[in-house]
Amino acid sequence: MSDWLRTPFCERFAVRYPIVQTGMGWVSGAHLTAATSAAGGLGILAAVTLDEDAMVGAVAKVRARTDAPFGVNLRPDQPDLPRRLDVLAESRVPVVSFAGGPPAAVIERVHAAGLLCVVTVGKPRHAEKMVDAGADALIAQGGEGGGHTGDIATTLLLPAVLDVVAGRVPVLAAGGFADGRGLAAALAWGADGVAMGTRFLLTRESRVPEAVKRRYLAAGLSDTLVSDAFDGMPMRVLRTEAVGDLTTRPLLRRLLEAPRQAAQVRRITGQSWLDVVREGLRLRRREGLSLERTARAAQAPLLIRSALVEGDDVRGLLPTGQVAGAITDLPGVAELIERIVAEARRAGVRFTGVESGVDA
Ligand SMILES: Cc1cc2nc3c(=O)[nH]c(=O)nc-3n(C[C@H](O)[C@H](O)[C@H](O)COP(=O)(O)O)c2cc1C
The missing domain is CATH 3.20.20.70 (Aldolase class I)
Structure with a gap:
């Protein structure tokens, strides 16, 4: 058998x-x-x-x-x-x-x-x-x-x-x-x-905080989108308020925000500053990212964390599969x-x- x-x-x-x-x-x-x-x-x-x-x-x-x-x-x-x-x-x-x-x-x-x-x-x-x-x-x-x-x-x-x-x-x-x-x-x-x-x-x-889970549960099959505007690589997220803001935020603001965000990511993941700089250079070289995209890549992990850990489903990013809609x-x-x-x-x-x- x-x-x-x-x-x-x-x-x-x-x-x-x-x-x-x-x-x-x-x-x-x-x-x-x-x-x-x-x-x-x-x-x-x-x-x-x-x-x-x-x-x-x-x-x-x-x-x-x-x-x-x-x-x-x-x-x-x-x-x-x-x-x-x-x-x-x-x-x-x-x-x-x-x-x-x-x-x-x-x-x-x-x-x-x-x-x-x-x-x-x-x-x-x-x-x-x-x-x-x-x-x-x-x-x-x-x-x-x-x-x-x-x-x-x-x-x-x-x-x-x-x-x-x-x-x-x-x-x-x-x-x-x-x-x-x-x-x-x-x-x-x-x-x-x-x-x-x-x-x-x-x-x-x-x-994941309950309010954020509810946001996922409320999503329909068409409520996600894939964009490379968040961290330089295609990523699927729930279509929330933050998405519009991120895809239109002015370049200068992103560049000014990047070092502080990179410092926060460094503290959380235990990377050294050298690692952070190498990571930024690697992204620019390997993915061919512009300075603007590299700045976005520094920001994305924090935006995801602010939603999935801190429960900010308005400003944070919610990565997802399309299956959330089902x-x-x-x-x-x-x-x-x-x-x-x-x-x-x-x-x-x-x-x-x-x-x-x-x-x-
Ligand atoms: C919130 C979230 C975070 C994720 N983080 C990672 C990660 O850290 N590493 C990884 O290899 N894949 C990550 N993924 C991708 C998943 O591991 C998995 O490949 C994907 O969700 C499968 O598709 P499904 O959501 O339709 O089941 C993540 C996916 C989601 C939804």
Whole structure:
């Protein structure tokens, strides 16, 4: 007997269900991550927005709440990555996830520290590159998601990535998933599971302020937009008051605000001034950003933080997947995961004819 919901991803990552809660800056803290992993999914702690001490503290908090596997989301180009990987290895964290494509040397470093490496991709050729570089699983994220990985729709990206990967590593579908019908559909395509961000942001365990959660819940399917006006790269946000202001704010004002904002980001993420300057130069060089765009990039993390942590849903930015428009409730994480699994099994009946989801 085999259960079609127990995919190779479940075996490889030692989780009960093929459901990942993705790393979300300011959102997927210890509480949410632990709740997801304890409920049988793979929770991922967002650590790009934490300094090293805060990351260590959050990892300990997850560990105190559950023995189940969980991951930590980092940026492949963050200057303190080698040290952080050592710390994670010492804490026996089993998984690291990256949104940007890490070079093979970084993946080797992750493996040397004894961790599995999950990479989010938005194009088939990125998928190919990441499998060749040694990634242990891929998240194929369509344009319905946060926007950073490109605009190819999930329905087209997923089969293309699956073709390119050809079963070499598990592939999880992301961008636009919120329920068990989506999970069943992803498995029907040949994926190994789903990864979801916005759906987990809208749970009881997510610490996003209630008023901000209500703002997400009130959104319809057309209430998001993708723009590169916020941090220089395409990012999807809820269409709120702040969006108009940011896209029209005068250049001089932005430039004057940038150093103070960079100082605040530095304090929160534990970067040195040298790191901040290098980061600004890297953005200008690699992304070809103008001075104005570089100033915007300094501002975006604070605007996101002011909404997601401090609850300012008028001036702050609310990153989101398009799927916010399809979500109307705030379940607990365990209830959500069980519901998704039950819905997937029911959906599966339509094409397997098997009631329980267990395929004899
Ligand atoms: C509020 C928010 C913050 C996010 N922060 C990060 C992050 O820090 N690192 C990252 O790799 N992806 C980040 N993402 C992208 C998600 O991890 C995930 O890829 C995306 O939300 C999936 O699409 P969905 O929202 O349609 O499920 C963020 C997404 C949201 C909504």
